[in-house]
Amino acid sequence: MTSATSTALRFAFAGMIAMAVAMGVGRFVYTPILPGMMEELRLTPADAGWIASANYLGYLVGALAAGGGWAHGRERLLMLAGLGASTVLAALMGLTDAMAAFLIIRFLAGLASACVMVFMASIVFSRIAAAGRGDLQAWHFGGVGLGIAISAVMMAVLVTVHAGWAAGWLWSAAISACGFVLVALLANEGPLTDGKAAGEPALPKxxxxxxxxxxxxxxxxxxxxxxxxxxxxxxxxxxxxxxxxxxxxxxxxxxxxxxxxxxxxxxxxxxxxxxxxxxxxxxxxxxxxxxxxxxxxxxxxxxxxxxxxxxxxxxxxxxxxxxxxxxxxxxxxxxxxxxxxxxxxxxxxxxxxxxxxxxxxxxxxxxxxxxxxxxxxxxxxxxxxx
The missing domain is CATH 1.20.1250.20 (MFS general substrate transporter like domains)
Structure with missing residues (x-):
C-alpha cells in the first residue's frame, strides 16, 4: 500500500468518525430523544418542529458562512472547533428544560455541524483525490449512518435502565467527546492545497x-x-x-x-x-x-x-x-x-x-x-x- 493510499484511508476513517459525531449524533440524535422530551416536558408537536428547525437554520447559516474564502488555511482548526462545540452543546441540552434554551442550543449545534460537514469534506476529499481513491467518499458519508446506529444502541441501553430524556443528551456528549479525540489524532493536517485561495467564476445561468x-x-x-x-x-x-x-x-x-x-x-x-x-x-x-x-x-x-x-x-x-x-x-x-x-x-x-x-x-x-x-x-x- 502506498503512503498516499494509507493517508487517504486514515483521513477517510477520520471523516467517517467526524460525520458520525457531528451529523449522526449531533444532528439526528434529537429524533430518538424527542418522544421522551415531548412526554416528560409536555412539548407539543409544534414545539418539537420549532426546535428541529432551529437546528436546521443554524446548519444553513453555518454552511453559507463556511462557503466563503475567509476560512482558507484554517480548515482543521474550524472543523475541530465544530466537533468540540457539538460535544458541549449536546451536554447543555441535557442540563436545561427551557424552550428558549433548546432553540438557542440547537441553532448553535446546527452551526457546529455545518462547520464539520464543510471543512472535514475539504480535508478528506483533497487527500482522497491525491491518492486517486474517490471510492473512499462512501466511507466518509457512511459516518452519518454509523452515528445514527450508535445513538440507537445508546437509546436502547438507556431505555432498559429507565433513564430520562436528559441522559440521552449527556451520553451523546460523552460519545461525541471520544469521537473528537479520535478525529484530532487521525486528521492531523488540513487539506492539500496549491497554497493560493483561488477565486471561483460566477455560476452558469x-x-x-x-x-x-x-x-x-x-x-x-x-x-x-x-x-x-x-x-x-x-x-x-x-x-x-x-x-x-x-x-x-x-x-x-x-x-x-x-x-x-x-x-x-x-x-x-x-x-x-x-x-x-x-x-x-x-x-x-x-x-x-x-x-x-x-x-x-x-x-x-x-x-x-x-x-x-x-x-x-x-x-x-x-x-x-x-x-x-x-x-x-x-x-x-x-x-x-x-x-x-x-x-x-x-x-x-x-x-x-x-x-x-x-x-x-x-x-x-x-x-x-x-x-x-x-x-x-x-x-x-x-x-x-x-
Missing amino acids: DRSLMKIIVGYGLFGFGYVVTATFLVAIVRQGGGGRVFEAVVWMAAGLAAFPSTWLWQKIAARIGLHAAYALACLIEVVGVAASVAVGGRTGPLLGGLLLGGTFVAITALGLQAARQQAPRAPRRIFALMTASFGLGQIVGPIAAGLLAQASGDFFLASIAAAAMLVASGAIIWSAAPKSP
Missing part, C-alpha cells in the same frame, strides 16, 4: 442547474419530516421503547453502506435517474411509516429512509457539480441554502399539521409528495442524449 437547485430544496422538506418525527410516530403508535431504538438503528445501519450502493446504481443508470429512483424508494418508506399498521410500517420507514437520504444528498450535490465544475464551493453553498430552506420549513409545517390533525399522517403524505416532485424535477434536468 442554466435551466438544468436551476431545476437541480429547486428539486434539492424540495428534497430537504421531503426527507426531514420522517427524519425528525419517525421515532415520535412509533411512540404514538404504541410500539414500545425498545422498538423505537430498533427502528432508528435500522435507519442507521441502512444509511451506512447506502452511498456506496447508490454510486454503483448511478454508474449504471445515470446520476439523475438514480436520484429520482432513490426519491421514489424513500416515498414508499415515508408513506409506510404512517399508512402501514403494526411494526412493519415504521420499520420499513426506517430502513428505506436510511437506505436513501444520505445517498440522495450526495447524488444531488454531484449532479450540481457536473453543471458548475469550476465553482464547487459556490454551488455547494447554493445547494445547501436550497436544501436548508426546505428542511427548515419541513419540521415547522409538519409539527403544525400534526398538532392540528392529531397525528403525523397528513404531514408524512405532504413530505412524500415533495419527494415525488423532487425526483421528477431532477430527473427532468438530466442532459439529453443527442
Whole structure:
C-alpha cells in the first residue's frame, strides 16, 4: 500500500468518525430523544418542529458562512472547533428544560455541524483525490449512518435502565467527546492545497442547474419530516421503547453502506435517474411509516429512509457539480441554502399539521409528495442524449 493510499484511508476513517459525531449524533440524535422530551416536558408537536428547525437554520447559516474564502488555511482548526462545540452543546441540552434554551442550543449545534460537514469534506476529499481513491467518499458519508446506529444502541441501553430524556443528551456528549479525540489524532493536517485561495467564476445561468437547485430544496422538506418525527410516530403508535431504538438503528445501519450502493446504481443508470429512483424508494418508506399498521410500517420507514437520504444528498450535490465544475464551493453553498430552506420549513409545517390533525399522517403524505416532485424535477434536468 502506498503512503498516499494509507493517508487517504486514515483521513477517510477520520471523516467517517467526524460525520458520525457531528451529523449522526449531533444532528439526528434529537429524533430518538424527542418522544421522551415531548412526554416528560409536555412539548407539543409544534414545539418539537420549532426546535428541529432551529437546528436546521443554524446548519444553513453555518454552511453559507463556511462557503466563503475567509476560512482558507484554517480548515482543521474550524472543523475541530465544530466537533468540540457539538460535544458541549449536546451536554447543555441535557442540563436545561427551557424552550428558549433548546432553540438557542440547537441553532448553535446546527452551526457546529455545518462547520464539520464543510471543512472535514475539504480535508478528506483533497487527500482522497491525491491518492486517486474517490471510492473512499462512501466511507466518509457512511459516518452519518454509523452515528445514527450508535445513538440507537445508546437509546436502547438507556431505555432498559429507565433513564430520562436528559441522559440521552449527556451520553451523546460523552460519545461525541471520544469521537473528537479520535478525529484530532487521525486528521492531523488540513487539506492539500496549491497554497493560493483561488477565486471561483460566477455560476452558469442554466435551466438544468436551476431545476437541480429547486428539486434539492424540495428534497430537504421531503426527507426531514420522517427524519425528525419517525421515532415520535412509533411512540404514538404504541410500539414500545425498545422498538423505537430498533427502528432508528435500522435507519442507521441502512444509511451506512447506502452511498456506496447508490454510486454503483448511478454508474449504471445515470446520476439523475438514480436520484429520482432513490426519491421514489424513500416515498414508499415515508408513506409506510404512517399508512402501514403494526411494526412493519415504521420499520420499513426506517430502513428505506436510511437506505436513501444520505445517498440522495450526495447524488444531488454531484449532479450540481457536473453543471458548475469550476465553482464547487459556490454551488455547494447554493445547494445547501436550497436544501436548508426546505428542511427548515419541513419540521415547522409538519409539527403544525400534526398538532392540528392529531397525528403525523397528513404531514408524512405532504413530505412524500415533495419527494415525488423532487425526483421528477431532477430527473427532468438530466442532459439529453443527442
